[in-house]
Amino acid sequence: MSEPAPAGSDREADRAMHGATHGAPNGVAVETRGLRKEFGALVAVQGLDLTIRRGEVFGMLGPNGSGKTTTIRMLCGLMQPTAGTARVVGHEVTTEAEAIRRKIGYMSQRYGLYDDLTVEENARFYATVYGLHGRERTARLDAHLSELGFDSRRRQIAGTLSGGWKQRLALACATAHRPEMLFLDEPTAGVDPAARRRFWETIYELAGRGTTILVTTHYMDEAERCQRLAFLSRGHLIGIGTPAEITRQFNEPTIEDVFITLQRKDEAPV
Amino acid sequence: MSPWRRLRESRFWPMLWKEFIQMRRDRLTLGMMTVLPAVQLLLFGYAIQTDVRHLPTVVLDESRSVESRRLTQTLENTDVFTVVGEVPTAEALRSAIESGRANAALVIPPDYETRIARGVPARAQLVVDAADPQSSAAALSGAQLAAQARGVEITSERLGGVPIEPPIDLAVRPWYNPAQRSAVFIVPGVIGVLLTITMTLITSTAVVRERERGTLEQLIVTPIDKPSLMLGKLVPFMLVGYVQMAVVMGLGSLIFDIPIVGSLWLLTLLTAAFIFASLGVGLLISTVARTQAQAMQLSFFFMLPNILLSGYIFPRAAMPEPAQWIGLLLPLTFFLRILRGILLKGIGMAHLWQDSLVLVAFAVVLLAISVRRFTKTIE
Ligand SMILES: Nc1ncnc2c1ncn2[C@@H]1O[C@H](COP(=O)(O)OP(=O)(O)O)[C@@H](O)[C@H]1O
Numbered sequence: 313m314s315e316p317a318p319a320g321s322d323r324e325a326d327r328a329m330h331g332a333t334h335g336a337p338n339g340v341a342v343e344t345r346g347l348r349k350e351f352g353a354l355v356a357v358q359g360l361d362l363t364i365r366r367g368e369v370f371g372m373l374g375p376n377g378s379g380k381t382t383t384i385r386m387l388c389g390l391m392q393p394t395a396g397t398a399r400v401v402g403h404e405v406t407t408e409a410e411a412i413r414r415k416i417g418y419m420s421q422r423y424g425l426y427d428d429l430t431v432e433e434n435a436r437f438y439a440t441v442y443g444l445h446g447r448e449r450t451a452r453l454d455a456h457l458s459e460l461g462f463d464s465r466r467r468q469i470a471g472t473l474s475g476g477w478k479q480r481l482a483l484a485c486a487t488a489h490r491p492e493m494l495f496l497d498e499p500t501a502g503v504d505p506a507a508r509r510r511f512w513e514t515i516y517e518l519a520g521r522g523t524t525i526l527v528t529t530h531y532m533d534e535a536e537r538c539q540r541l542a543f544l545s546r547g548h549l550i551g552i553g554t555p556a557e558i559t560r561q562f563n564e565p566t567i568e569d570v571f572i573t574l575q576r577k578d579e580a581p582v
Numbered sequence: 583m584s585p586w587r588r589l590r591e592s593r594f595w596p597m598l599w600k601e602f603i604q605m606r607r608d609r610l611t612l613g614m615m616t617v618l619p620a621v622q623l624l625l626f627g628y629a630i631q632t633d634v635r636h637l638p639t640v641v642l643d644e645s646r647s648v649e650s651r652r653l654t655q656t657l658e659n660t661d662v663f664t665v666v667g668e669v670p671t672a673e674a675l676r677s678a679i680e681s682g683r684a685n686a687a688l689v690i691p692p693d694y695e696t697r698i699a700r701g702v703p704a705r706a707q708l709v710v711d712a713a714d715p716q717s718s719a720a721a722l723s724g725a726q727l728a729a730q731a732r733g734v735e736i737t738s739e740r741l742g743g744v745p746i747e748p749p750i751d752l753a754v755r756p757w758y759n760p761a762q763r764s765a766v767f768i769v770p771g772v773i774g775v776l777l778t779i780t781m782t783l784i785t786s787t788a789v790v791r792e793r794e795r796g797t798l799e800q801l802i803v804t805p806i807d808k809p810s811l812m813l814g815k816l817v818p819f820m821l822v823g824y825v826q827m828a829v830v831m832g833l834g835s836l837i838f839d840i841p842i843v844g845s846l847w848l849l850t851l852l853t854a855a856f857i858f859a860s861l862g863v864g865l866l867i868s869t870v871a872r873t874q875a876q877a878m879q880l881s882f883f884f885m886l887p888n889i890l891l892s893g894y895i896f897p898r899a900a901m902p903e904p905a906q907w908i909g910l911l912l913p914l915t916f917f918l919r920i921l922r923g924i925l926l927k928g929i930g931m932a933h934l935w936q937d938s939l940v941l942v943a944f945a946v947v948l949l950a951i952s953v954r955r956f957t958k959t960i961e
């Protein structure tokens with residue numbers, strides 16, 4: 313990134329280069345080795361070895377408290393791991409959090425919207441914080457908001473939006489800067505089925521453009537839409553693979569059955 | 583990137599823009615900016631009257647003479663006492679004071695006039711309800727004044743009406759507040775107290791709110807740098823502080839006729855240091871408080887020593903030493919000296935540089951500590 317160029321085109325050129333020329337070593341979006349997080353006596357994540365390929369839609373499943381949010385927070389540079397290493401979009405999380413932040417988008421469980429700002433103001437705020445300015449920002453926001461169906465709601469106060477629209481707005485805010493990788497933490501919790509379907513269509517569109525996606529969910533139908541899945545229980549990995557591989561490997565009819573069996577096994581007294 | 587472009591594209595601007603929009607939509611902040619200063623000013627300006635006048639007084643006059651009536655009159659002329667009635671007996675006197683009908687009582691014994699006539703010292707008594715030390719101090723000096731005045735008159739009459747010059751005339755000249763109104767002392771302090779409460783309260787609740795709603799977590803994963811985040815959040819609050827100060831000074835000079843003698847530029851400049859110190863306290867509170875309610879409680883808790891120990895109402899010189907030391911830990915103590923110095927005395931940096939230096943040190947240290955604590959991600 314040496315030549316002065318508009319921020320957007322710069323980033324795209326950069327991504328094209330990584331995708332094509334340096335395909336092999338950079339075909340990995342996330343790689344963790346022995347990742348661990350303790351909160352006092354509680355071990356929230358332990359010995360996590362995870363590899364996510366670029367452009368993949370990767371699902372993370374696990375009961376409440378299994379460490380999904382903590383894992384995502386470490387990958388986004390929000391929390392320092394207690395031990396282990398993690399590389400995200402080519403950077404070390406412990407030392408290069410700033411570089412990672414420019415390249416990723418994050419939608420937290422709580423959406424992170426300002427309830428007292430309008431739809432447009434929220435989107436504009438996050439776009440500017442992500443470094444978009446002037447005409448490029450205006451054009452990008454206009455396209456983005458209308459793509460997501462916000463045309464008639466741009467001036468609505470975000471706090472008055474329904475759950476489904478809030479979720480869409482949070483997605484808009486997390487993707488206006490066209491991140492290489494998107495972290496979605498329970499994005500569809502408390503959202504009606506129609507909104508969930510629309511949301512997943514958007515996810516696939518983003519993936520189709522080359523965005524790597526890590527999504528956590530409790531819904532089995534959503535799990536089956538992922539290219540690969542990881543099962544977490546009590547902070548560690550208990551299974552990983554494509555939905556088909558997983559059902560075959562564990563000899564269960566559905567993902568849900570695998571999930572319940574694995575969890576029961578993991579929690580059984582030894 | 584050129585410095586100009588770097589400034590233009592700084593992430594400070596979106597943060598500032600967002601804070602202003604939120605502030606404009608938040609009735610509470612707007613109210614804090616305008617209504618609170620007015621209410622505080624009127625409350626403290628009128629309610630705090632340290633100058634005691636018109637103590638309700640009863641008289642037990644057993645002399646019932648011309649002399650005893652003249653003594654009562656002289657006492658009333660001091661303006662410290664207002665006679666509200668006569669009492670027939672010592673029991674009636676006690677009950678008048680116990681019931682609170684009177685705060686003072688003048689007792690004139692039967693031989694008062696005859697002793698004056700015989701040329702021996704006449705005795706009278708002034709009983710004061712000293713539960714309130716401020717009233718009793720005023721009564722003490724008022725009574726002495728009255729006795730002295732009447733004494734001089736009597737001596738002069740004995741000498742055949744020759745006016746007497748007292749051998750010593752110690753004239754007291756109350757500078758800076760010639761009418762000795764407490765409002766003049768209190769109102770500049772209202773600015774300092776108001777800024778303390780508003781700055782700590784707004785900052786701590788605003789930051790805790792972002793944490794509660796999850797927007798702080800969202801902000802931290804964006805590429806926003808910490809100085810932009812903090813400054814963008816704090817600068818609008820600084821503006822709130824200056825608006826409050828303008829409201830208090832405007833109303834103060836309109837209603838209470840508070841003099842503004844010194845340089846407003848200097849005051850504006852030094853106020854910045856005080857505001858930053860208070861914002862630092864607010865940030866510090868936000869790193870401890872888990873909820874907005876806790877942030878509010880802590881802010882009010884911080885308020886107490888400020889009101890009591892900074893010299894806002896009670897003079898620091900009159901406090902026991904440990905209380906004075908605690909006062910030295912409060913930025914308000916130093917800011918009050920600056921406020922009164924500039925507004926009432928019109929003094930400049932030549933006399934204020936020490937207080938100013940301490941204030942700047944407070945601002946730097948408090949902000950440094952709170953920013954350090956704040957930036958430790960979200961854990
Ligand atoms: N900041 C924190 N401090 C202490 N404990 C935490 C913190 N965050 C999460 N935990 C604990 O770590 C465990 C994993 O939590 P989390 O990652 O949120 O699980 P999930 O997202 O899978 O529901 C839980 O037991 C939770 O209580």
Ligand SMILES: [Mg+2]
Pocket residue numbers: 380381382421497
């Ligand atoms: Mg979670």
